[in-house]
Amino acid sequence: MNIKRLSIxxxxxxxxxxxxxxxxxxxxxxxxxxxxxxPLSKVSSQQILIREFKDERPEINMVGYKRNGYxxxxxxIKPNKPVPEIVKDAISAVFIKGGxxxxxxxxxxxxxxxxxxxxxxxxxxxxxxxxxxxxINLVVKDTDNSNIIYEKVYRxxxxxxxxxxxxxxxxxxxxxxxxxMAENISLDTELxxxxxxxxxxxxxxxxxxxxx
Amino acid sequence: MAIxxxxxxxxxxxxxxxxxxxxxxxxAKEAQSIHVLEVQMHSKGSxxxxxxxxxATAGPAAMFGLIGVAVASAHNQSLDNDKENKVSKHIxxxxxxxxxxxxxxxxxxxxxxxxxxxxxAKDNAADSILELTIKDWGxxxxxxxxxxxxxxxxxxxxxxxxxxxxxxxxxxxxxxxxKNSRAFHKYEGDGKLxxxxxxxxxxxxxxxxxxxxxxTLGGNS
Numbered sequence: 001m002n003i004k005r006l007s008i009x010x011x012x013x014x015x016x017x018x019x020x021x022x023x024x025x026x027x028x029x030x031x032x033x034x035x036x037x038x039p040l041s042k043v044s045s046q047q048i049l050i051r052e053f054k055d056e057r058p059e060i061n062m063v064g065y066k067r068n069g070y071x072x073x074x075x076x077i078k079p080n081k082p083v084p085e086i087v088k089d090a091i092s093a094v095f096i097k098g099g100x101x102x103x104x105x106x107x108x109x110x111x112x113x114x115x116x117x118x119x120x121x122x123x124x125x126x127x128x129x130x131x132x133x134x135x136i137n138l139v140v141k142d143t144d145n146s147n148i149i150y151e152k153v154y155r156x157x158x159x160x161x162x163x164x165x166x167x168x169x170x171x172x173x174x175x176x177x178x179x180x181m182a183e184n185i186s187l188d189t190e191l192x193x194x195x196x197x198x199x200x201x202x203x204x205x206x207x208x209x210x211x212x
Numbered sequence: 213m214a215i216x217x218x219x220x221x222x223x224x225x226x227x228x229x230x231x232x233x234x235x236x237x238x239x240a241k242e243a244q245s246i247h248v249l250e251v252q253m254h255s256k257g258s259x260x261x262x263x264x265x266x267x268a269t270a271g272p273a274a275m276f277g278l279i280g281v282a283v284a285s286a287h288n289q290s291l292d293n294d295k296e297n298k299v300s301k302h303i304x305x306x307x308x309x310x311x312x313x314x315x316x317x318x319x320x321x322x323x324x325x326x327x328x329x330x331x332x333a334k335d336n337a338a339d340s341i342l343e344l345t346i347k348d349w350g351x352x353x354x355x356x357x358x359x360x361x362x363x364x365x366x367x368x369x370x371x372x373x374x375x376x377x378x379x380x381x382x383x384x385x386x387x388x389x390x391k392n393s394r395a396f397h398k399y400e401g402d403g404k405l406x407x408x409x410x411x412x413x414x415x416x417x418x419x420x421x422x423x424x425x426x427x428t429l430g431g432n433s
Contacts, residue, residue: 036427039423039427122266122356131356155389157389187424187427
């Protein structure tokens with residue numbers, strides 16, 4: 001292999017892998033205007049307290065690694081704001097789109113843990129696969145007695161395969177994974193059913209107490 | 213000559229940065245034009261274990277060029293094939309297409325604006341077609357930092373178009389993952405666990421697509 005050929009391969013790998021050793025910062029967030037008013041919109045309007053999600057990821061200050069062509073970690077990819085804040089905003093947008101209010105004084109509390117919030121790449125010979133993966137454990141509780149109404153792990157994955165891409169692509173992919181996770185919550189019929197059932201039982205209990 | 217070719221290829225790589233698949237969202241006005249939707253289910257992929265292929269790097273390409281890629285790729289494919297063979301008996305009873313279809317119809321039932329008909333119903337009055345294609349499904353490394361863990365997955369392409377035209381009103385390429393990631397040997401040793409988790413992700417994927425259609429096409433929101 002001559003020097004010129006080696007240089008071309010190295011430059012190509014540099015382009016494909018993002019090329020820099022400096023940290024990158026991505027603008028991550030869920031666009032609430034794109035939220036789907038799914039089955040949650042069929043639940044009577046609730047006051048919901050969204051608590052900060054516990055970040056259980058091993059590296060809470062970053063959302064991905066910059067990697068070279070060999071897959072080695074060369075620098076960090078960081079979010080513009082803490083991941084728990086990003087997740088809280090996304091969950092709030094989902095419930096608001098479903099016709100509910102986010103408030104401090106509420107009858108329902110939403111909390112949970114962040115399991116995954118990660119961007120990664122896989123470099124092939126011709127293309128690079130960009131992979132975004134998000135996962136949370138969502139816990140919905142009755143604020144009166146702290147009973148769990150519903151609990152589920154939601155995951156959002158978004159991949160793109162293209163010839164190359166830098167920060168804007170990474171941002172789009174991780175935001176795509178976040179949007180997918182938010183959409184999974186919006187479209188969860190079991191969550192909506194659990195909230196409906198809870199609202200009905202509350203109404204029934206209230207009626208019983210009033211009768212006494 | 214080889215260097216010129218490399219420069220052209222490099223220019224192509226840098227300039228052609230668009231994603232291979234592009235999702236198309238449905239326009240609200242176009243959604244209103246759907247009255248009878250025919251559902252067509254297809255399955256193009258097969259059960260796959262994507263573990264060694266998922267964790268492969270571009271190292272062989274850099275070191276040995278195309279031949280290196282071909283050898284490494286064949287080796288990784290063979291390792292994944294061995295894993296598929298080890299769990300193939302566990303998935304014999306899974307009707308993946310029927311499971312996705314059940315979830316899809318459950319989701320679509322949540323709306324009443326348009327009628328849903330099965331493609332098997334002859335001479336139906338469908339004006340639009342929902343074509344759902346199951347690509348790959350099986351077990352895959354979902355998180356590159358945990359390369360020893362695999363997650364049940366299904367990759368689906370969903371296209372909605374008018375029966376009379378080819379324009380895609382909606383085009384989704386989605387990969388749905390299960391809730392749990394486990395070591396491969398865990399699934400290998402517990403066939404019921406594997407079958408249950410695969411069926412759960414297949415059903416959930418169908419249900420989500422159906423619910424999404426119901427609330428975006430169906431005017432249920």
